[in-house]
Each structure stands twice: as structure tokens, then as C-alpha cells.
Amino acid sequence: MNIPDLQPASADDEAFFPDGPGRPGLLVHDGDLHLSQHLTGQVQLLVRGSLHVEGTVAVDDANVLGVEGDLRCPHLICGGELLIDGAVHVEGLILGYNPGGRSTFDLAAARVFLKGSNHDWEVTAAERAELLVEFDDFCPAPEGRADVLGNVLTSDALEVLGDLLGIADDGDEEAIEALMKAGQVLRG
Numbered sequence: 001m002n003i004p005d006l007q008p009a010s011a012d013d014e015a016f017f018p019d020g021p022g023r024p025g026l027l028v029h030d031g032d033l034h035l036s037q038h039l040t041g042q043v044q045l046l047v048r049g050s051l052h053v054e055g056t057v058a059v060d061d062a063n064v065l066g067v068e069g070d071l072r073c074p075h076l077i078c079g080g081e082l083l084i085d086g087a088v089h090v091e092g093l094i095l096g097y098n099p100g101g102r103s104t105f106d107l108a109a110a111r112v113f114l115k116g117s118n119h120d121w122e123v124t125a126a127e128r129a130e131l132l133v134e135f136d137d138f139c140p141a142p143e144g145r146a147d148v149l150g151n152v153l154t155s156d157a158l159e160v161l162g163d164l165l166g167i168a169d170d171g172d173e174e175a176i177e178a179l180m181k182a183g184q185v186l187r188g
Contacts, residue, residue: 008026028045030049032047043080045064048068049067050067050072056076057077058076060177061101074091075185078098081103082102082103084105104122105122113129114161133165135166145166152187157184
């Protein structure tokens, strides 16, 4: 992660998160931040302003992202801890899963929101997504779900996400981040 002007977090910075201190390696950026790359991998970051990312934002189960302002990005993967004080604007897909993860935000816009039931969600206005699909991780989906998702997800996305969403037996969870980075997740 190559982000300029990062500082080590103070105890006050760590207090931004509801369960307080205890995040070794947490870094802070003061002010608004614009990134022209993906924000993935080892993410231990608090942005004291708004965050605009031109690539995918992926917060996996061992990581944390806090933003005091708004978050804007093409795609968002919620697997770890995500706390956004402002609004979340996602051009494409929000995918959330992982029983150890927690996501808290106000949804302003998203094309598709795939909301895993075992993830801890505190989302205001989830209905603002053009398509909201709630699912039980790796459990068979209700009849018709594959057709609904087939209308919005690319065939590559269906292949990678199929097992997680319960619509196929041969998904590849490891390939989710790579798929989202490639940006070819949603149909036209």
C-alpha cells in the first residue's frame, strides 16, 4: 500500500472504532485522500476526511478501514472491519461476507449489494442499492436466485462467486479480490 503522508495512530485515533484500542500497525491520513490504485492487501488505515479510490477497496478479515467522511469507489469487498462515518458511494458491486467482519455505513448508492448474513452489518439505507441480495454464505440459494444474479453479474463473476452465494458448487473464494480488481463483475 503506497499512500503518502501516513502517521502512526494515537490512542485517540484508535478510539474512532467502537471497540477502541488494540490495532497494531494502524496508520492515519489527515484530510481527504484520493488513490488512483486499488486499496487491498494489508489495510490498517484511518482516513480523517473522505476517501476516493479509483480501484477496488477490499478489507479482508484481518484488516480495518475507517473513514471519517465519505467513501467513493467502483467496487467494495467487506470482509474485515469497515467503519465509514459519511456516505458510501459504490459505482458497481458491494460484497460482504465473513463472520469475523463488521461493516458500518450509510449507503448512498450501489448497483448491486450482495449482503452475507453472517457478516455483522450496520447499514443505513441498504435499499438504495439497485439490487439488494441477502445470502447465507455457502448455503443453497432460494429458487430463482441464479437467474436474478445472472442478469447482473458477468459469467466470470458467477463462476467465482457461485459457491459463496449458494448458486453453484464450484466457486473460487480466493479469486474474488482478483475478479473485483479486474472490474469485470457486472453486466453493462
